[in-house]
Amino acid sequence: TTKPSKKKVSFTKEQQALMKVIIDAYNKHQIPQDVAKKLLQDKYSTEENFLLLTEMATSQVQVLVEFTKNIPGFLSLDREDQIALLKGSAVEAMFLRSAQALNKKMPIGHTEVLEERIRKSGISEEFIKPMFNFYKSIGELHMVLEEQALLTTITILTPDRPYVKDQPAVERLQETALDLLRKMCVLHHPQEPQYFARLLGRLTELRTLSHYHAEMLASWRVNDHKFTPLLCEIWDVQ
Numbered sequence: 001t002t003k004p005s006k007k008k009v010s011f012t013k014e015q016q017a018l019m020k021v022i023i024d025a026y027n028k029h030q031i032p033q034d035v036a037k038k039l040l041q042d043k044y045s046t047e048e049n050f051l052l053l054t055e056m057a058t059s060q061v062q063v064l065v066e067f068t069k070n071i072p073g074f075l076s077l078d079r080e081d082q083i084a085l086l087k088g089s090a091v092e093a094m095f096l097r098s099a100q101a102l103n104k105k106m107p108i109g110h111t112e113v114l115e116e117r118i119r120k121s122g123i124s125e126e127f128i129k130p131m132f133n134f135y136k137s138i139g140e141l142h143m144v145l146e147e148q149a150l151l152t153t154i155t156i157l158t159p160d161r162p163y164v165k166d167q168p169a170v171e172r173l174q175e176t177a178l179d180l181l182r183k184m185c186v187l188h189h190p191q192e193p194q195y196f197a198r199l200l201g202r203l204t205e206l207r208t209l210s211h212y213h214a215e216m217l218a219s220w221r222v223n224d225h226k227f228t229p230l231l232c233e234i235w236d237v238q
């Protein structure tokens with residue numbers, strides 16, 4: 001048997017500080033308990049499920065904005081670029097979040113209930129399939145919390161979002177997070193030299209999902225479903 005390669009991984013002072021800030025921000029921003037508790041309320045109609053997911057999505061956008069403001073360097077970016085990055089990454093960050101939520105051992109039964117409500121919220125089967133394939137492919141990675149938080153950070157700091165003016169400034173921030181994630185992967189998955197590449201491959205899958213998302217929103221709207229003002233603003237609907 002091959003001895004596990006105990007690769008020595010050392011982090012710079014800056015990287016340790018960055019990781020701490022990102023982890024604290026990631027842990028601090030969870031869905032408020034009252035919204036999460038509603039998951040277990042009895043009503044299960046398609047309408048009720050959509051309303052609940054709408055509430056969770058709206059709350060998640062607020063959580064995402066707070067998390068993003070804590071990313072070192074983000075608030076020094078051009079103001080309009082900050083908005084462009086948030087709008088451009090909201091769907092992907094949400095799908096990443098839902099994958100992490102559905103794969104972690106939530107309080108008893110939450111995961112199944114959440115899955116049930118997603119499957120019965122008026123999302124057509126053609127979108128449900130890729131969504132749950134994505135959830136499965138994330139689950140198989142067994143990411144540690146640091147990797148999850150950094151992957152979300154890297155998604156938000158994607159330079160080539162629409163309307164971003166100063167892409168190099170975003171690139172520099174993203175590179176810092178990528179360097180840190182690369183080291184984290186070596187530290188937590190020493191047996192899998194390809195692990196970092198596999199993680200970044202998930203970001204490509206995320207972009208595909210966000211194309212489906214626009215159609216999901218359109219099909220809900222056709223059936224006269226109402227979104228909240230915050231969701232309309234972040235997703236340019238209605």
Ligand SMILES: C[C@]12CC[C@H]3[C@@H](CC=C4C=C(C(=O)O)CC[C@@]43C)[C@@H]1CC[C@@H]2C(=O)c1ccc(O)cc1
Nearest residue numbers: 031050053054056057060094095097098101118227
């Ligand atoms: C993205 C989503 C809304 C947000 C949900 C996600 C499923 C799981 C989640 C877990 C969360 C947690 O545990 O912290 C926060 C909310 C999220 C991230 C839903 C799947 C489809 C739905 C959707 O696209 C949607 C969009 C507009 C709507 O009005 C309703 C749903």
